[in-house]
Amino acid sequence: MNNRFRRARRLLPLAVLPMITLAACGGDSGDSGSADDCETGQVDGDLYLYNWSEYIDPELKDAFAAEYGVEVIEDNYDSNEAMQPIVAAGNSGYDVIVPSDYMVSIMIEEGSLMPLNLDAIPNMSNLSAEFNPPPYDPDGAYVAAYQWGTTGLGVDLTVMGEDTPRTWGLIFDPELSANFDGRITLLNDPRETLGAALKYLGYSLNTTSADELAEAKALVADAVDRIAAFDSDQYDELLATGETAVAHGYSGNMVVGIDEAENPDNYTYFVPDEGGTIWTDNMAVPFDAPHPCTAHSFINFILDAENGAQLSEWNYYGSPNEASVPFMDPEFLADETVYPSDRSKLEFITDTGDFETEFSDALSEAKG
Amino acid sequence: MSGRSIAPTTRWLLRSNSALVIAFLYAPIILLAVYSFSGSRIPGEWGGFTTEWYARLFDDSRIQKTIGVSVRVALVSTVIATVLGTMSALALERFKFRGRRVFDALLYLPIIIPDVTMAVMMLMFFTQAFDLVDLLFGLGLSKGFATIVVSHVAFNIAFVSVVVRARIAGMDATLEQAAADLYANRWQAFRYVTLPLIAPGVLGGALLAITLSLDDVVVTQFVAGPGSTTLPVYVFSLIRKGVTPTINAVSVIMLLASLTLVAGSVALQRAQAVRGRTNSE
Amino acid sequence: MTVLPDADALETALGEAERRGEVAERRRGLLLALPSFAYMVLFFAVPLVIVLVYSFATRTSSGSTALSDWNLEAYRKLGEPIVRNVVIRSVVLALITTVLCLVIAYPFAYFCATRSATVRNLLLVAVMIPFWTNFLVRNYAWRLLLSSGGPISSFTESIGLGPTEILFTKTAVVIGLVYAYLPFMILPLFASIDRLDWRLVEASRDLYASGPASFRKVVLPLTMPGVIAGSILVFVPSMGAYVTPELLGGGKETLLGSYIVTQFLTARNWPVGASLSFVLMAVMLVSTIIYFRAGGKNL
Numbered sequence: 001m002n003n004r005f006r007r008a009r010r011l012l013p014l015a016v017l018p019m020i021t022l023a024a025c026g027g028d029s030g031d032s033g034s035a036d037d038c039e040t041g042q043v044d045g046d047l048y049l050y051n052w053s054e055y056i057d058p059e060l061k062d063a064f065a066a067e068y069g070v071e072v073i074e075d076n077y078d079s080n081e082a083m084q085p086i087v088a089a090g091n092s093g094y095d096v097i098v099p100s101d102y103m104v105s106i107m108i109e110e111g112s113l114m115p116l117n118l119d120a121i122p123n124m125s126n127l128s129a130e131f132n133p134p135p136y137d138p139d140g141a142y143v144a145a146y147q148w149g150t151t152g153l154g155v156d157l158t159v160m161g162e163d164t165p166r167t168w169g170l171i172f173d174p175e176l177s178a179n180f181d182g183r184i185t186l187l188n189d190p191r192e193t194l195g196a197a198l199k200y201l202g203y204s205l206n207t208t209s210a211d212e213l214a215e216a217k218a219l220v221a222d223a224v225d226r227i228a229a230f231d232s233d234q235y236d237e238l239l240a241t242g243e244t245a246v247a248h249g250y251s252g253n254m255v256v257g258i259d260e261a262e263n264p265d266n267y268t269y270f271v272p273d274e275g276g277t278i279w280t281d282n283m284a285v286p287f288d289a290p291h292p293c294t295a296h297s298f299i300n301f302i303l304d305a306e307n308g309a310q311l312s313e314w315n316y317y318g319s320p321n322e323a324s325v326p327f328m329d330p331e332f333l334a335d336e337t338v339y340p341s342d343r344s345k346l347e348f349i350t351d352t353g354d355f356e357t358e359f360s361d362a363l364s365e366a367k368g
Numbered sequence: 369m370s371g372r373s374i375a376p377t378t379r380w381l382l383r384s385n386s387a388l389v390i391a392f393l394y395a396p397i398i399l400l401a402v403y404s405f406s407g408s409r410i411p412g413e414w415g416g417f418t419t420e421w422y423a424r425l426f427d428d429s430r431i432q433k434t435i436g437v438s439v440r441v442a443l444v445s446t447v448i449a450t451v452l453g454t455m456s457a458l459a460l461e462r463f464k465f466r467g468r469r470v471f472d473a474l475l476y477l478p479i480i481i482p483d484v485t486m487a488v489m490m491l492m493f494f495t496q497a498f499d500l501v502d503l504l505f506g507l508g509l510s511k512g513f514a515t516i517v518v519s520h521v522a523f524n525i526a527f528v529s530v531v532v533r534a535r536i537a538g539m540d541a542t543l544e545q546a547a548a549d550l551y552a553n554r555w556q557a558f559r560y561v562t563l564p565l566i567a568p569g570v571l572g573g574a575l576l577a578i579t580l581s582l583d584d585v586v587v588t589q590f591v592a593g594p595g596s597t598t599l600p601v602y603v604f605s606l607i608r609k610g611v612t613p614t615i616n617a618v619s620v621i622m623l624l625a626s627l628t629l630v631a632g633s634v635a636l637q638r639a640q641a642v643r644g645r646t647n648s649e
Numbered sequence: 650m651t652v653l654p655d656a657d658a659l660e661t662a663l664g665e666a667e668r669r670g671e672v673a674e675r676r677r678g679l680l681l682a683l684p685s686f687a688y689m690v691l692f693f694a695v696p697l698v699i700v701l702v703y704s705f706a707t708r709t710s711s712g713s714t715a716l717s718d719w720n721l722e723a724y725r726k727l728g729e730p731i732v733r734n735v736v737i738r739s740v741v742l743a744l745i746t747t748v749l750c751l752v753i754a755y756p757f758a759y760f761c762a763t764r765s766a767t768v769r770n771l772l773l774v775a776v777m778i779p780f781w782t783n784f785l786v787r788n789y790a791w792r793l794l795l796s797s798g799g800p801i802s803s804f805t806e807s808i809g810l811g812p813t814e815i816l817f818t819k820t821a822v823v824i825g826l827v828y829a830y831l832p833f834m835i836l837p838l839f840a841s842i843d844r845l846d847w848r849l850v851e852a853s854r855d856l857y858a859s860g861p862a863s864f865r866k867v868v869l870p871l872t873m874p875g876v877i878a879g880s881i882l883v884f885v886p887s888m889g890a891y892v893t894p895e896l897l898g899g900g901k902e903t904l905l906g907s908y909i910v911t912q913f914l915t916a917r918n919w920p921v922g923a924s925l926s927f928v929l930m931a932v933m934l935v936s937t938i939i940y941f942r943a944g945g946k947n948l
Contacts, residue, residue, distance in 0.1 A: 048594040054609035073595040074430075076605030081914040085488065086590060088713070089495040091510055093594035109711045188900050190915060228817045229899025233607040234792075241412050243796055243816070253609065260410055353710035360916035364903045365731050374763075375860055382760045389757045390775065392828065396790030397779045399800070403793070412793045452685040463678020464671075471682055473934060474689050477697065479881065480933040482889045482909045485700060485926035488919065493696035522692045525685055530878050534837035537874035539844055568843050572773065572836035579780045579832065603783050611789065619782035626781050630774050 035117040035285065038293035040300065042120070045291035046071040047298050050083060050094040052281065055147075057314035064301050070294055078233075087286045088112045095295040098281045102191075102351045104143050105136040107284070113142045114285040120296040123303035126323035134280060135348060143282035144299050145320035147252075147312065149338075150278050150346060151192055152271035154236065154254040156245040168200035168272045170246050172219050177226050183245040185238060186223070188230035190363040191349050192277060193220060196248060199274045205347050208355045213362055221366040230367070239267065250279075252317040255337050269337045275345030280320065397623065404616035411613075421617040431602070431618060437513065438599040441588075442581040445520035450574045452521070453528025454566070460529070461536040462544075478526040487590040490519045494591060512593035519591045520581045527580060528573035535569025704923035712917035723924035731903070732925070739905035742819075742894075743887035746826040750834040750883045751876065753827070758838035758875070762845070773839060776832050788825065788896045795821050795897065817899035825893040833882035841875025842868075881937055888933075905929070 038044075047064070049056075053076035061072045075094075077083040080103040086092050088110060099107060107113050118124055124132065124144060131148070133140030153171075155164055160179055169176045171184055186193050195205030197216035207213060228244055235247040236257025247254065251269060258267040283302065285295045301307060308321030309328045318338055319325075325333065333339060340346070352359070374382070404422070408415025425431060459465070460472055478486070498509045547561035548554065563570075585600045592601060603615050705719045726732070761772045779787070793799050795816040802812045815821050845868065853867040854860070869876075891906035900907065909929075912922035 050594070052609075053605040075592075075594055075597050076602065077589075078605045078607060079914065081917060082589065084917075085491065089491055091495060091498060093510060106711050110713050185899075188895065224901055227899070227901070230895070230901060231899065234610070237410050237610060240410055241796075242798065257610075260408075262413075351711065354708075356712060357708070357916045357918050357921075360911055360918075361731070364735075364908060364911060367901055367903045368734065378860060382756050385753070385756045386760045386772075389753060389831070393776060393779045393831070396787055396794060396828070397782060399793055400782070400786055400790040411789055412796060412798065452688060455681050456685040459678050459682035463674055463681065465675045465678035465682060467686070468678070468682075471686050471689075473938065474686075474694060476881075476934055476937050477930060478693060479885050480930045480937070481697075482906065482926050482929065484910045484913050485922065488913055488922070489696040489700045492699045493692075496699075518692055521688070525689065527882070529685075530882060531837050531840055534875045534878035535840040535844060537841070565844070568769075569840040571770070572840045575773065575777045576833070576836055579777055582781055583784045585784075600783055600785070603785050607785065611785065615783060615786055619786050622781055623778060626778050630771070630778070 033114060033288055033290070033292050035114060035120065035292035035296055038117050038120040038296050040120050040122055041068075041297055042293040043068045043070050043291070043297055044293040046073060047096065047291065047294045048094045049074040049298070050087070050092070050097045051076060052098060053078070055098065055281075055315060057310055060302070060307060060310060060314075063307075064298060067301070068294070068297060084112070090288055092286055092288070093290060094286055095289045095291045096298055097284055097286055098146055099143075099284055101134065101136045101280050101282070102349050104134075104282055104284065105351050108137060108142050112287055114287045114289060114292060115141050116144070116285065116299070117292075117296060120293070121300045121303065123300045123305075123323075126303050126305055126308065126321050128320055128322035131280065131320035134282070136350065137282075143284045144303060146281045146283050146302065147315055147317040148278065148280040148320055149251040149317045150271045150276055150340060151187070151196075151248070151250055152254075152269060152276050154239050154247040154249060154258060154267060154269045156239065156242070156267055158266050159245050164268075166270050166273050168196050168274055170272075171223055171227070171248065172197060172200045174222070174226070177223070177246075180245045182226055182228055183243070184223075184227040184248075185229050185231045185235045185244050185246070186220075186227055186248045187235070188232045190359040193230070193248070194359055194362055194366075195277055195347075195349065196272075199272070199276055199345075199347075202274065205277065206350050206352060208352050210358070213358060217362040217366045220363065221368070224367055251337055252315055255316050255335075271340055271346065273345075275347065277349055278343065278346035279349065397619075400616045401620045401623070404613050404620050406613060409610065409612060411611075421613040422621075424612075424614050425617045425621070428614065431599070431614065434597050434599040434602045435618065435622075437516075437596055438582060441513065441516050441520060441598060442578050445517045445524060445581050446574055446577040448517070449521045449524030449528050449577045450570060453525045453573055453577070454532050454570050456525065457529045457532035457536060457569075458562070458566075461533055462541065475526050475529050478523040479530065481523075483584070483586045486519075486523065487586045490515075490522075490587060491590040510593055511591055512596040515591040515593070516588055516596065516598065519587050520584065523584075523587070524577040524580060527576050528570075531573040531576055532566060532569040535566050535572075539565065700923045700926060703919050704927050706920050708918045708920055714919045723918075723920035724928070726921050727925060727928060732908075735903050735905050735908050738902060739888050742822065742826070742904065743884050745823055746830065746887040747834075747880050747884045749823065749827050750831050751880065754831055754834035754838055754879065755876075758835050758842050761835075761839050762842040769843070773836075776835055780832055784829070785892070787828075788893055791821075791825055791828065791897055792816060795824070816897065817901070819898060822894045822898035825897040826887050826890055829890070829893055830883040830887060833886070834879040837878035837882065838872070838875040841872045841878075845871055877941060881940070885933060885937075888929075 047070055049072060051074055056074075061074065065072045080100050083097060083099065084103060084107065087094065087097055088107070121144065127145055131145035134143070134145060137143050155170065157164060164170070165176065167173070167176070170180070171177055171186065177184065191205070194213065194216045197219040198205045198207055198212060200219065201212070201215055203212045203216070231238065235244070235249040236253050238244045239247040239254075240257045240261035254269045258264050258269065261267055283299045285292055289295050302311065303321060305321065305323035306327050308319050308324035312319035312321075312324065313328060313332055316338060319328070403411060405417050405419065406413070406415050407418040407420070456471070456475060460468065460475075494511055494515050501507050501509055543565070544557065544562050547557040550557070583600060585604045588598050589601045589604070592598065599618065603611060606612070606615065702716070703714055704723050705721070707715045707718045707720065707722065709715045761769050764772065794801055796802070797812060797814055797816065801815065805811065805813045815824070849871070850863065850867055853863040857863045857866060889906040889909070891904065891910050894900060894904050895907060909922055909925055912918050912925060
């Protein structure tokens with residue numbers, strides 16, 4: 001009843017200005033649920049998971065379903081920005097979503113996430129200190145880290161040999177990039193691509209300085225003529241089939257792509273020495289999740305040490321789960337492409353607020 | 369009835385152009401059919417002959433479910449949009465009525481609107497409308513099959529109407545008037561005279577509608593509820609991690625299914641061909 | 650000499666009947682339009698108001714839309730040079746696509762329309778079937794066809810012309826768009842060529858003697874509604890296309906479609922996305938109506 005009343009008040013102006021209120025968007029629409037009463041392992045219905053595609057070992061889903069006697073229904077999205085408005089509008093019907101770092105802070109700010117009931121997620125303590133609490137959720141109240149990775153370059157070593165310089169200059173330095181004869185792809189993402197240019201220039205990729213951004217934009221604009229494509233999806237396949245020789249992309253995808261090439265030894269992935277992006281994806285519960293208890297049980301299930309190990313080895317992404325280490329293949333743990341030993345120059349992409357539109361305009365303008 | 373007077377060279381040109389068009393339309397389709405049997409996950413790499421992807425498809429209940437949703441959405445929305453679109457086309461081409469111009473303009477908008485804009489606006493609309501319905505009637509509605517169909521009809525009416533109007537525009541109305549005098553009621557006049565005359569336009573409109581519905585990603589993504597995803601939305605979400613040849617296999621199977629349907633309807637058309645010809649002359 | 654008043658009376662009576670008939674016709678027309686009219690108002694016009702409202706709102710620093718502080722900021726942004734460049738580039742691309750589609754589709758539709766009913770319908774369905782596969786998959790197939798190691802390149806290399814590098818060029822974008830929208834041209838063209846009165850065409854052959862002249866003076870004007878409808882159905886979506894330009898062209902130029910998507914889904918700047926869509930729709934609507942009217946006179 002209480003909820004009903006609150007909503008009635010919100011819709012009251014409807015009587016006065018029907019159209020405008022009809023448009024009144026709702027980060028606050030729908031009933032906000034709560035997980036305060038959920039206990040460890042409790043389920044209150046099937047699990048509706050909204051995730052990136054091919055991001056969970058199907059066996060883990062089946063295992064959860066079998067253990068808790070619920071069905072797991074998964075839908076996928078291909079970008080944070082496509083997922084966010086659907087969840088924020090309310091009544092999305094999803095119990096667990098997997099937003100990336102900067103999107104977590106946006107969704108917290110907009111009230112789109114339900115505070116976690118940490119009592120129902122004892123495995124939270126399995127997470128390493130680096131990710132618990134993470135910088136984008138300083139109180140550790142809303143999310144549990146799922147996977148992490150880096151953004152860097154996949155390179156065909158047959159072009160410049162084993163000692164190919166590990167620098168963003170392969171793209172941004174005209175002389176170096178001439179070696180690749182236009183066979184280069186860049187991510188079609190303002191923050192990543194301008195971020196790479198900012199790193200090459202020695203700036204922070206979260207800069208809010210218009211001058212630094214302008215410099216980065218000029219670099220990208222200059223590079224546009226030297227590259228084959230902006231591509232956020234198929235860069236690994238283009239690299240593996242020999243269509244391109246340098247690909248800007250995410251660690252896990254690149255490693256999997258390289259693995260499928262005819263001669264995997266001819267390729268490598270690295271984060272250039274100037275530094276690059278480190279990112280995490282995180283499990284969170286939408287503010288109006290229909291089955292918050294099942295959601296908590298699922299998060300706890302994924303954070304289990306053995307399950308965490310299985311998840312990472314399947315995805316080929318880094319695990320934030322410290323307790324999983326003993327269960328993982330030592331070779332996997334030693335893989336520099338997954339676990340770069342020097343992380344000092346890696347930066348999280350953070351939401352720059354009003355400056356976000358500058359980033360997006362800069363990429364549009366750099367393309368011309 | 370056909371162009372008997374066409375010069376042989378022109379006829380030859382027409383024929384070869386048509387052959388080229390068909391070749392152009394089917395070239396990528398043949399390629400994807402071939403690669404649906406390739407052992408390599410990477411498109412463009414021939415990994416030896418395999419039927420693995422088809423086997424996977426038959427095991428994959430998720431893809432099967434999305435295909436089911438897609439086909440149902442396409443059929444239901446096409447039927448509704450074709451009826452409504454044809455009615456609007458007739459009204460706009462054959463009658464004068466108050467509000468005609470507004471209606472005319474309104475019917476162009478779904479063609480013009482960028483799909484992402486329509487996606488966002490339908491999401492906001494359904495959210496708000498459901499809130500309102502809940503408040504007024506205490507009914508908790510949620511997004512799903514119905515919202516996808518409603519949105520597809522909303523853009524498909526316009527496309528059907530444009531194609532049907534291209535057929536009706538400038539068509540001699542005297543036949544229909546004669547029929548109106550001849551037949552006892554308007555329905556009969558419509559059923560036996562107008563409908564056969566505009567049938568090719570209606571068929572074209574329906575084909576366009578079914579295609580648009582089967583291909584829509586953005587609008588559907590925003591108005592679908594959990595677990596009610598269509599095939600294109602699912603495929604689109606796969607692109608980050610690579611579209612596996614399983615999706616090629618899906619395409620091939622849908623192709624075969626539609627070819628079978630067509631072959632079946634050919635027999636039907638043969639029977640009707642005689643009547644069709646007498647009607648259109 | 651009582652004829653005149655009688656004729657007057659008759660005329661008045663006829664006028665009255667005609668007027669009554671017209672009223673009935675109007676009512677019938679409205680009835681026929683009403684279901685779709687109501688549908689379009691409820692499920693399109695009302696939601697569209699939301700877009701309009703958003704276009705006057707403000708992006709908050711977290712990227713949501715604050716429905717307060719109404720302003721014209723989003724419209725002001727449309728005056729920036731990037732928008733003008735993007736629009737010009739997109740119009741040119743859409744024009745090229747439309748003209749190519751028309752040139753390819755017209756003879757094809759003509760050929761279809763002159764077949765027997767069975768062959769005709771078969772051809773029509775044959776045109777549509779490839780499009781019942783997935784559009785993303787079709788685009789990938791084109792990527793493969795056009796890639797440097799692909800069939801086309803291998804073919805040109807084998808006949809001694811050297812490899813062709815079409816993928817990630819403007820040519821690839823045009824090929825992809827023509828492919829994607831060709832059926833949109835064929836269907837309305839076919840619908841209007843198919844209802845041609847062939848007796849008129851035959852008569853014109855006698856009159857003008859030459860095929861081209863009879864085509865230009867009789868066939869083309871009579872099928873103008875199809876040409877117009879087809880052009881609209883190709884031009885408009887080509888203006889807004891973004892997946893094909895990105896997959897086949899490499900997204901190296903900002904086009905209108907991707908610019909609008911960027912506003913909504915990257916910059917999360919809904920007011921600008923909304924204002925841009927709104928202006929675009931207004932301009933396109935007016936030009937569409939003008940185009941149709943101009944075409945209508947040729948009938």
